[in-house]
Amino acid sequence: MRGLQLPLSQTQKVRLQKALQQLESLSSKVNSDASVTVADSISVNHEDGFLKGHGTTDLKGEVVATVCGVVERVNKLVYVRTLRSRYKPEVGDIVVGRVVEVVQKRWKLEINYSQNATLMLSSMNLPDGIQPKLKRYVGLQVSFMACSIYFVQRRRTALDELNMRSVFEENDVVCAEVRGFQHDGLHLQARSQKYGKLKRGQLLTVTPYLVKKQKQHIHHIEQYGIDLILGCNGFIWVGEHIEAKDDDDMADQAKQSEGQEQSFTALETRKYICRTANAVRVLSNLGFNMTLEIIKETVNLSLTLNLDAHEMLSSEFCVLVAEKEAERRSSIKKKR
Template sequence: MIEFTSFRQHPDNFSVKHPEDVDMDMDMDEDEDEDFLQAGSSKITYPGEYLTSSQAFMRGHGTYVDNEDVIASVSGTVERVNKLVTVRAVRTRYNPEVGDLVVGRITEVQPRRWKVEANSRQDAVLMLSSVNLPGGVQRRKLESDELQMRTFFEEGDLLVAEVQAFFSDGTMSLHTRSLSYGKLRNGQLVAVPPILVRRLKSHFISLPCGVDLILGLNGYIWVSKHVKESDREGEEGFDAEAVYSNRNDDIDDSTRMAISRVTNLILVLASHSVPLTDAVLLDAYEWSIEQDAHIKDLLQDEIGEALVTSIISRG
């Protein structure tokens, strides 16, 4: 006896795909991933977010592969170089390069060297042979110089220096041979994420309010009273007492308020992840003066958002 069995009909929205259709869908997915990565270069991603397929791209730093998907492992910006996808973390330690200008703090005095905390993965080293000493820049360092190292730099001192080289273990070596470098006085230190400090032609900025800025590429910014270059030069072009003095100059109230204003502006811009350049800082200062905003009020949310909106619209 023959029985007839009726097969279930396909629903209306069901369609059978041929192999060439499947390949076309895969190409479309790859194109969508490429569009996402191009648009996401300035987009902040979060840990666990899907980025692309591991079959179409290679994973880099800040990512991992899960079920053939490239997933972000840190919060940061997506960067793509050809087929390599990486995520540059927003909160990370400073990655130094030779020639970078950095601001640091002396943490220890060792034989013929100082250890410097510079917001990197390990402390930097400032050799005694890499600083200016009284009596001439190019003279040899003597035993007497080593005995009085704390008269030049001691624990807690702030300084600006340049990355000179790297040791075999990756520790960066600094130098302060230029008169533009050395001990810092008459100001305030501000710490921001290093990713927000852009590389500029000059990281020494003078604002019209009588405030000097040193934008360290390691995320440490020094805001201080304006000092003329001639004030640091002695009869022989090098005034050791002025360069290595631990005493601050007399600062009038208007300059103190200007330093506080610039400091608060930097904090507001950094809290909104605005890259810091000389033009941005000058625009922010002019905006705060035009709005007649009080120094303390700059830290309020609504004023900070208005400042950032104005800066972005100008840029």
């Protein structure tokens, strides 16, 4: 658990310590060899053979951890994945970044990586960029005809390059997907309508290891009217829900947005954005993993206690969240 920088009373310190100890005991019973600190020994099978990876060393015939983190095993390779390190991208990761530079045919984004990521103009879904067509294949040595739909993306012209700032400009927040590594660094892509510019919300930063890989990282919380994007790089976006539009609607919206902003975010929606953002801050301070379920439970707890959004950052609410999470995990274990 992370060290809390909150003004806790003596009673709150005792309650918080008790809740955290209960959570640690529950997690340690699941896998006592999962987390290690410096100089902790790592159990390995010397008879089958093994390979020492990053964060490990050999000391008097034992494998010892040289960093704090989680023990990972891939076949015979044993290594320690550090927790407090910068984000390490993998292909397919959903990330949230901020535009820091607009250069020739590409945008440079800060994504909490050791270097800025690149989003090419050709990797963007422009309003009139994709046209579905039907293609037929006729087999010469088979007796059937196969049909498939493919997408043709028009070439990017010099006019598109001149209008790049109308798509993204400096300090814009963007959701994208990791495409892969190339000779000039990490590349992103945003060829789907679920990616693109994020507006009317808050960008939060947490330690990347708190955001675990999940099937879904982009969530629409319908009851709150907001969107929640859990970026694998530790950047979390909480903002007003934006309905997905087809290409014609996107083109019309782009023309209308050149003049002025269409509408304002409703007050109730802004309150839910602030509540959800504060829930993320509380969970980050406690060192809890960021999932949709626990974030919604934290927001619902504040509503049940009839707290204002700013009161969620108090010491008492932080202790209550830790106690509720300990109760929840304990009840889940009893059911099993």
